Amino acid sequence: MFQNIIDYILGLGAAIFLPIIMIIIGLIFKMPAKRAILAGITLGVAFTGMSLILDFMFGTISPVAQDLVNRTGLELNAVDVGWTPMSAIAWAWPYALLMFPIQIIINLLMIGFKWTDTLNVDMWNVWGKIFTATMVQAISGSLAFGFIAAAIQIVLELKIGDANKEKIEKITSIPGVTCTHYMTIQCALMEPINILLDKIPGLGGKVFDSDKLRNKIGIFGENSVMGLIVGSLLAIIAGYGLSDVLNIGIKVAASLVLFPMVAKLFMQALQPISDYASTYMKNKYQDREIHIGLDWPFMAGRSEIWVVSIILVPLEIILAFLFAKFGWSSVLPLAGIVNVIVVVPALIVTNGDIIKMLILSILFTPAYLIVSSQFAPAVTDLARAVGTIDIPSGQYITYFGVEAPIFRWAISKAFAIDIVGIILLIVVIACIIYYVRKWTQNTKNKVTMEV
Numbered sequence: 272m273f274q275n276i277i278d279y280i281l282g283l284g285a286a287i288f289l290p291i292i293m294i295i296i297g298l299i300f301k302m303p304a305k306r307a308i309l310a311g312i313t314l315g316v317a318f319t320g321m322s323l324i325l326d327f328m329f330g331t332i333s334p335v336a337q338d339l340v341n342r343t344g345l346e347l348n349a350v351d352v353g354w355t356p357m358s359a360i361a362w363a364w365p366y367a368l369l370m371f372p373i374q375i376i377i378n379l380l381m382i383g384f385k386w387t388d389t390l391n392v393d394m395w396n397v398w399g400k401i402f403t404a405t406m407v408q409a410i411s412g413s414l415a416f417g418f419i420a421a422a423i424q425i426v427l428e429l430k431i432g433d434a435n436k437e438k439i440e441k442i443t444s445i446p447g448v449t450c451t452h453y454m455t456i457q458c459a460l461m462e463p464i465n466i467l468l469d470k471i472p473g474l475g476g477k478v479f480d481s482d483k484l485r486n487k488i489g490i491f492g493e494n495s496v497m498g499l500i501v502g503s504l505l506a507i508i509a510g511y512g513l514s515d516v517l518n519i520g521i522k523v524a525a526s527l528v529l530f531p532m533v534a535k536l537f538m539q540a541l542q543p544i545s546d547y548a549s550t551y552m553k554n555k556y557q558d559r560e561i562h563i564g565l566d567w568p569f570m571a572g573r574s575e576i577w578v579v580s581i582i583l584v585p586l587e588i589i590l591a592f593l594f595a596k597f598g599w600s601s602v603l604p605l606a607g608i609v610n611v612i613v614v615v616p617a618l619i620v621t622n623g624d625i626i627k628m629l630i631l632s633i634l635f636t637p638a639y640l641i642v643s644s645q646f647a648p649a650v651t652d653l654a655r656a657v658g659t660i661d662i663p664s665g666q667y668i669t670y671f672g673v674e675a676p677i678f679r680w681a682i683s684k685a686f687a688i689d690i691v692g693i694i695l696l697i698v699v700i701a702c703i704i705y706y707v708r709k710w711t712q713n714t715k716n717k718v719t720m721e722v
Contacts (some may be wrong), residue, residue, distance in 0.1 A: 286322065290315035292392050296563075297544045300551040310540045317536035321568045324529050331502070331522040332584060332609050338509040349647040351671035353606025359651070361401040363657035366414070370397050370404070370421060377425045382561070390548075391425075391451040391564035399453045400424050402670075402678055408647035411686040420682045426455060427678075427703060431455045432564045434710035438619050443570055445538045448547060448618070451564030456675040457616040460699065460704035461631050465620050468627050498524030501581045508585055512611035523581065527574050536692070537569035567615050575625045579614045583632055590636055600640040601647065607672030613639065642676035643669045 290311035297307030361367060374397055379386040403424050404417035411417075428451045437457060437499040468474050502523025506516040541563070548563060570576070587604050593601035604610075612637050617628040647669035651662055662668055673679060679701050684692020 274355060286315045286318040288395055289318065289393070289520055292394060293540075293544055295415045295545060296392060296601065300544070302547040302549040306543055310543050313536055313540035317533060318568065320533040320536060321530075321571055324526055324533060325520070327526060331519055331526070332368060332505070332581065335505055335509045335511070335519060335584075337605065338511075340579075342510060349601045349644055349667040349669045350603050351607050351643065352668045354670065354672060355606075356654075356668070357402065357650070357670045358398045360657055361398040361405060361680045364401055364405050364653070365710045366404070366418075367398075368402045369398050369418075373418070373422060374392065374400065374425050377422060378429060381426070381429055385432055385559070386717040388559055389429045389436070389562050389564045391429060391432065393451050393564055393566045394487075396452060396566055399674060403453075403682070405653055406646055406649055406679060407686050409653065410683040411688075413479055413686065416686040420495050420686060423682065424456075424678075427456055428453055428701065429564070430707045431458060431651045432562065433456070434707045435619055436562045437710070438622060439570065442573060442618065442623060443538070445541055445569065447546065447560075447562055448541055448569065449562045449564050450567050450570065450615075452567045452674075454567065454612045454674045455619065455718045456678050456703070457617055459703040460677060461616055461635065462706050462709075463702065464631060464634060466629060468630060474624075474627060480495050495528050498527035498577070501578060505581060505584060520564055523577075527577050530577060531572040533572070536573070537572075541565070541569065557680070567611075570615060570618065571611075571666065573618060573623060575623050575628055576611055576614050579617070579625060579628045579632055580609050580611050582629060583610060583614070583636065584608055586633060586634055594637065594640050594644075599637075599668070600644040602640050602669055602671055604640075604642045604671045607670070610636070610639065610672055612672040612674055638676040638680075639671055639673060642680045643673050645680065646670070646673065 293314055294307050294311035297310060299302065302310075371394065374391065378387070378389075378391050382390065400421040404421040406417075407420040408414050408417035416450070432449040432451045432455070437451050440446055479605060499520040503516050503520030505523075506519040511519065530643060544563070548561060587608060587610065591600065591602060591604055610632075613632045614628060617631040617635075620631065621627040647667040650669050651667045654662060677695070681692050681695040681699050685696040686692075
């Protein structure tokens with residue numbers, strides 16, 4: 272009975288589930304019922320609008336990417352099914368429901384002991400912790416290790432959320448929020464490379480964001496023109512005729528123009544809740560500013576995400592071909608070919624520098640190919656065990672957009688007592704500690720100076 276209730280609630284989708292959570296949070300923070308309900312509805316509209324544009328964008332790009340794959344003659348046996356089937360597989364895991372109370376309890380304890388200033392309300396993406404637990408269990412053979420790994424991920428998401436809150440406020444202009452999506456764990460791994468990029472003449476000290484591009488290159492920096500050019504070039508590479516090239520170009524242009532429009536709805540919905548949450552928390556926790564942790568789409572208004580994501584498509588296919596030739600990967604990127612999962616952390620780390628975003632995204636793409644390939648047998652076995660997808664014999668499915676692939680591979684192998692996994696996990700944790708200390712200290716110093 273309880274399982275059916277949870278399944279029903281989750282089946283409503285993020286556009287219903289998260290607004291309900293936010294309305295409840297607004298009322299807890301003494302927000303007038305009318306304003307809380309209006310903010311929740313607006314958030315639902317924002318998620319729905321962003322989902323429509325995302326589907327439109329992916330529906331435009333994915334067939335082009337498929338034709339690019341067909342032109343290369345790739346024959347790979349691990350098919351990328353995307354996050355939607357993967358979330359369904361994760362939720363079908365017998366122990367999935369236990370992850371809700373685990374995440375909530377850890378978060379509240381960490382706030383209470385002043386180990387975090389982030390309240391993660393993104394319950395929709397609890398499935399990401401479930402997925403980590405299933406992979407760790409499959410590779411290590413231990414259910415307990417699976418839950419320990421998931422608990423570690425919950426803690427890291429909160430700490431990265433603390434470190435990124437000032438950066439995200441600058442990127443979105445929305446105060447009092449941060450991102451607790453597990454993709455942001457990659458920020459800590461990208462940071463050392465970003466520091467090196469800053470030392471390169473011509474890159475360091477400059478931020479090539481979309482606004483500066485408009486000033487430097489005029490009309491070619493406009494979202495509509497950038498979308499038309501990038502979309503058309505991708506279609507040309509895929510071998511399309513003039514009519515299809517222009518149609519794809521204009522659809523990508525439309526997406527890039529509409530993204531920032533819908534993104535404003537997130538600000539309209541979240542700012543009132545953030546204000547009341549901030550006031551409530553300041554009264555309850557003196558000298559503390561609690562931020563609300565959210566899923567990533569409230570940052571989707573930044574056109575840099577989409578320009579870099581689309582440019583990456585042919586590069587991902589080339590890398591998939593090369594890695595297949597050398598036997599490093601067997602993954603055919605399809606559903607996740609527009610890999611925002613690598614681009615969003617790059618946006619945060621570089622503060623929207625489109626050149627450094629592209630460099631970081633290219634450098635980290637191989638990790639997605641390798642890890643999703645190595646996870647394919649475990650993912651396929653889990654899918655068959657829970658019966659959510661019918662998979663032909665000899666075929667594998669996987670999840671190319673495996674979010675924090677280096678962390679997930681390292682922790683899975685470490686719990687399997689693999690020496691390489693243990694060493695890599697130590698390196699990952701060291702990078703996270705450095706990143707969190709650096710940016711939380713910067714925030715504290717800024718607050719001290721303002722006082």
